[in-house]
Amino acid sequence: MADPAALERGPLRPLVWAAAAFAAGVVLHLDRVPPWVPVAALLLVAWRLAAAARPIGLPRSAVRTLLAVALIGAVFARFRTLNGLSAGTALLILMSAVKLLETRRQRDQYVVVGAGLFLLLAACLGRQSLARAPLYLLHTWLCCSALAVVAYASRTPAAVAASGSLDTRTALHLAARTLLLAMPLALALFLFFPRLPGAFWALPRSEEALTGLGDTMSPGSIAQLTASYEIAFRVKFAGAPPPPQERYWRGPVLHRFDGSTWSREPDLYPRQRLQGLGPAYSYRVALEPSQQRWWFSLDTPDRAPDPKVVLTDDYQLIANDPVAQPTSYDALSHTRTRSTEPLSALSRRRDTALPPRNPRSLDLAHELRERAGSDTAFVQAALEFLGTGGFVYSLTPPRLGYDSVDDFLFNTRSGFCGHYASAFVTLMRAGGVPARVVTGYLGGEWNPIGGYFVVRQSDAHAWAEVWLQDRGWTRVDPTGVVEPERLQRGILDLLPEALSAPMRLVRSSAWLTDWLQRWDALNAWWNDQVVRFDYQTQLDLLTSLGINTPDLRHLGWAFVLALLGWLGWIAWHVGRSAPGPRPDRLARAYTRLGRKLARIGLPRAAHQGPLAYADAVAERRPDLGQTVGSLLRQYAELRYGLTASELQAAQVGGFERAVAHMSVSRAP
Numbered sequence: 001m002a003d004p005a006a007l008e009r010g011p012l013r014p015l016v017w018a019a020a021a022f023a024a025g026v027v028l029h030l031d032r033v034p035p036w037v038p039v040a041a042l043l044l045v046a047w048r049l050a051a052a053a054r055p056i057g058l059p060r061s062a063v064r065t066l067l068a069v070a071l072i073g074a075v076f077a078r079f080r081t082l083n084g085l086s087a088g089t090a091l092l093i094l095m096s097a098v099k100l101l102e103t104r105r106q107r108d109q110y111v112v113v114g115a116g117l118f119l120l121l122a123a124c125l126g127r128q129s130l131a132r133a134p135l136y137l138l139h140t141w142l143c144c145s146a147l148a149v150v151a152y153a154s155r156t157p158a159a160v161a162a163s164g165s166l167d168t169r170t171a172l173h174l175a176a177r178t179l180l181l182a183m184p185l186a187l188a189l190f191l192f193f194p195r196l197p198g199a200f201w202a203l204p205r206s207e208e209a210l211t212g213l214g215d216t217m218s219p220g221s222i223a224q225l226t227a228s229y230e231i232a233f234r235v236k237f238a239g240a241p242p243p244p245q246e247r248y249w250r251g252p253v254l255h256r257f258d259g260s261t262w263s264r265e266p267d268l269y270p271r272q273r274l275q276g277l278g279p280a281y282s283y284r285v286a287l288e289p290s291q292q293r294w295w296f297s298l299d300t301p302d303r304a305p306d307p308k309v310v311l312t313d314d315y316q317l318i319a320n321d322p323v324a325q326p327t328s329y330d331a332l333s334h335t336r337t338r339s340t341e342p343l344s345a346l347s348r349r350r351d352t353a354l355p356p357r358n359p360r361s362l363d364l365a366h367e368l369r370e371r372a373g374s375d376t377a378f379v380q381a382a383l384e385f386l387g388t389g390g391f392v393y394s395l396t397p398p399r400l401g402y403d404s405v406d407d408f409l410f411n412t413r414s415g416f417c418g419h420y421a422s423a424f425v426t427l428m429r430a431g432g433v434p435a436r437v438v439t440g441y442l443g444g445e446w447n448p449i450g451g452y453f454v455v456r457q458s459d460a461h462a463w464a465e466v467w468l469q470d471r472g473w474t475r476v477d478p479t480g481v482v483e484p485e486r487l488q489r490g491i492l493d494l495l496p497e498a499l500s501a502p503m504r505l506v507r508s509s510a511w512l513t514d515w516l517q518r519w520d521a522l523n524a525w526w527n528d529q530v531v532r533f534d535y536q537t538q539l540d541l542l543t544s545l546g547i548n549t550p551d552l553r554h555l556g557w558a559f560v561l562a563l564l565g566w567l568g569w570i571a572w573h574v575g576r577s578a579p580g581p582r583p584d585r586l587a588r589a590y591t592r593l594g595r596k597l598a599r600i601g602l603p604r605a606a607h608q609g610p611l612a613y614a615d616a617v618a619e620r621r622p623d624l625g626q627t628v629g630s631l632l633r634q635y636a637e638l639r640y641g642l643t644a645s646e647l648q649a650a651q652v653g654g655f656e657r658a659v660a661h662m663s664v665s666r667a668p
Contacts, residue, residue: 012052014153017146017171018109018116019045019100024139025119026093032126033090034078040071041097048100058101068098089122109150116143128326130526144175181570188562194555195535213251213294213439213460215264219397219404219419228457231288232441233296234524236452238282242298244443246335248463248475249296249455251440253314255350257429259357260404262422262437265350269313272341274300274472276334286452286527287327293319296440296455298333299475305329313347314436326527339472343434351434351467358405358426365430375433375468379476382427386420387481389413417479417486421462424478434467438475442486450521589656590635596659597628600666610636624664631658 023045026038051058059067071094072082079087096115103109120139123132152166166174233249241247254262281298295309295317304311306329308320354362368385372378390413397414400407405426408419421437428435442461444453463477479486505512542550542558583591594604602620604613614632618625634655 012049014106014109014146014150015052015103016049017149018103018112019049021113021116021139021143021146022096022100022119023116024142025116025123026097028119028123028135028139029089029093032086032123033093037075037090037093041093044097044101048103061102064098064101068095071095071098085122085126089119089126092118092122106150106154110147113143113146113150116146128531130523133526141172141175141179144178145171148174181573184569185563185566188559188566190533191541192538192555192559192562194552194559195538213292215252215254217252217254217262217418217422217437217439217462218260219400219408219415219422230457231520232290232455232457232459233288234286234447234450234452234454235298235444236284236286236450238284241283241453242281242335246299247443247453248299248335248438248461248477249441249444250299250301250315250317250438251294251296252438253312253316253465254437254439255314257353257355257422257426259355259402260400267310267312267316267318269344269347269350271311271313271315272339272343272472274334274337275340276300276302277336277338278334280332280334282330282332284328284330286524286532287323287329289323289325291322291324293322295319295323295327295329297331299335300333300337302332302334305331326531328528328532337472338470343467343472348434348467351436352429352432354426354429358403360403360406361409361423361426362430364409365427368427369431372431375466378431378433379428379466379468382424382431383476383478383481386424386478391415391420391482393479393483393486417462420478420482421464424476425464428464428466436465438463438465447517447521447524449517450524452524454520585656586635586638586652589652589659590639593628593631593635593659593662596662596664600664610639627662628664631655631662634658 023042026041030038047056048058050056072091075087075091075094076082079090081087082091092115096112096119099108099115100112103112116139120136120143124136148171149166152171235249252264255265256263280302283298285296287295295305297305297315297317300315301311301317304317306319309329310318310320312318364385365382368381369378372381389409392414393416394414395416397408397416397419398412400412405423408415409423425435425437439460439462441455441459442463443459444455446452447454461479463475463479465473465475468474538555539550542554547554590610597603597617602617602624605616608616610632614625614629617628617632621628638651638655
């Protein structure tokens with residue numbers, strides 16, 4: 001009976017390859033799952049390999065079961081669910097690592113490599129950035145190589161002797177060649193396989209952190225975003241873009257104020273009809289994933305760009321689902337508008353409400369209001385107070401007390417856009433003018449390579465909107481009276497110390513900046529042409545190929561034709577590269593005889609059979625005629641005079657020895 005320990009250790013090489021394919025899949029998720037998950041998985045991998053290399057025991061079935069239950073419990077305790085991409089990936093990593101502990105046969109090794117491929121799929125579902133594409137390709141190559149090594153390990157000794165062993169270089173070459181042959185099929189699947197509306201990878205991701213603007217704002221909250229160089233979205237205009245001072249990108253609009261924090265209110269109010277003033281700007285926005293529901297637009301959008309998005313009464317774009325993947329949409333906006341309807345009583349009550357706090361600010365508002373003759377004059381008086389009151393623009397202002405607006409206006413006088421927007425709207429409401437805080441982004445960095453603007457988290461901004469008679473909601477940016485350059489330049493140009501040292505180095509170098517812009521343009525192309533390649537884009541592709549009004553049937557036919565073309569190409573390639581039948585012993589000996597005679601100037605012509613060849617040799621070299629003629633007549637008899645069953649190994653061996661011992665020399 002076989003030694004159980006030896007059976008448990010098994011052949012080491014295929015196990016190492018299978019474990020490497022799985023471990024590489026674990027590494028792809030180091031930034032998605034808790035640190036203890038990959039550490040535990042890699043420790044189990046090391047345990048299994050050590051047990052295969054030396055007599056180290058592996059846990060029995062009961063222990064493995066208890067270990068699996070404990071790991072499932074740990075995942076549930078961490079995520080509070082086993083559903084979702086992150087929780088599911090962590091569970092897949094740990095359960096596959098436990099499976100590795102019980103690998104005994106070739107089938108088990110296939111399962112481990114399959115787990116590595118599933119981890120690759122999970123990584124692709126979670127992150128499709130261009131920077132990760134080479135990692136995914138390398139991992140695919142490794143998994144295919146591991147499959148080849150595992151498959152070759154089960155061959156018989158005769159098969160190994162006939163075709164040779166599969167070393168590391170050969171395995172990698174075989175996998176690379178197979179992947180290259182599969183590339184045309186993958187491209188056909190990508191271009192023409194019909195896609196369903198939406199995205200099948202839109203899995204629950206509630207456990208992921210949120211980025212960007214939220215639905216609340218305290219005076220210092222937006223300043224926390226300025227240190228982030230992450231991209232919020234990209235914008236490409238169909239024509240000339242608006243001037244820098246009008247590039248306000250509307251996000252959450254905040255109405256409710258508790259004395260220190262502004263927040264949104266439910267969309268329960270009717271939307272007023274607006275008249276656009278000045279040019280309308282047509283543009284395309286490419287949002288980066290944020291796990292927020294905001295879709296940003298230039299100032300005031302004319303309509304919702306998608307059926308799944310709501311245009312609220314305060315002209316926010318709010319999607320039904322969070323932005324969990326790169327999203328593109330077309331929009332049309334005006335930067336200046338006028339309301340054609342009066343403000344409703346409900347809206348006026350909502351946007352003049354104030355809590356019983358900040359008494360000094362309320363007194364200041366009443367004083368300014370008494371001296372002003374109109375709402376417009378009151379707005380100018382409040383702006384003049386901010387512009388001449390010794391206020392300082394700063395990303396690191398002092399902390400504010402309970403009456404935050406009072407503390408800012410009369411004590412610290414140092415703040416960021418959120419401070420000024422909050423204080424200005426408070427003054428407006430206290431003076432009876434409806435006002436609200438608008439958060440979003442201001443500006444954008446021009447990328448000349450891609451021809452679009454890049455709006456980063458560091459461009460986050462807050463401003464105010466006030467209701468003026470005969471004009472409606474009007475944008476007022478109180479930050480502009482304290483730091484006018486902010487309306488023309490980005491925050492990072494004004495306060496470069498807000499960035500980390502590496503990013504300051506990049507922005508100070510023209511060469512690095514140019515490289516960064518080229519890389520960003522390449523990423524934008526990748527997101528537009530690959531990540532966001534959907535059903536409508538497929539139909540547009542068919543239209544560009546000359547198919548009018550394409551539909552699902554045309555996509556199916558295009559895919560079938562591409563598939564048939566690929567199968568034909570594969571058949572031609574395999575037929576061309578397939579080796580011919582291996583010569584038998586008799587044919588090899590006959591070939592050696594021909595080479596010997598060719599070296600002394602007696603080559604065999606392509607049309608000559610063995611007997612005609614014997615006559616030609618005897619005519620040119622009478623001294624060799626008898627010896628060579630005897631061998632050639634013997635070959636003809638063995639090859640053509642006997643059947644395969646009558647041909648005996650001894651006879652073939654005699655012919656081989658006679659050819660080997662025949663000595664020939666050139667004629668004198």
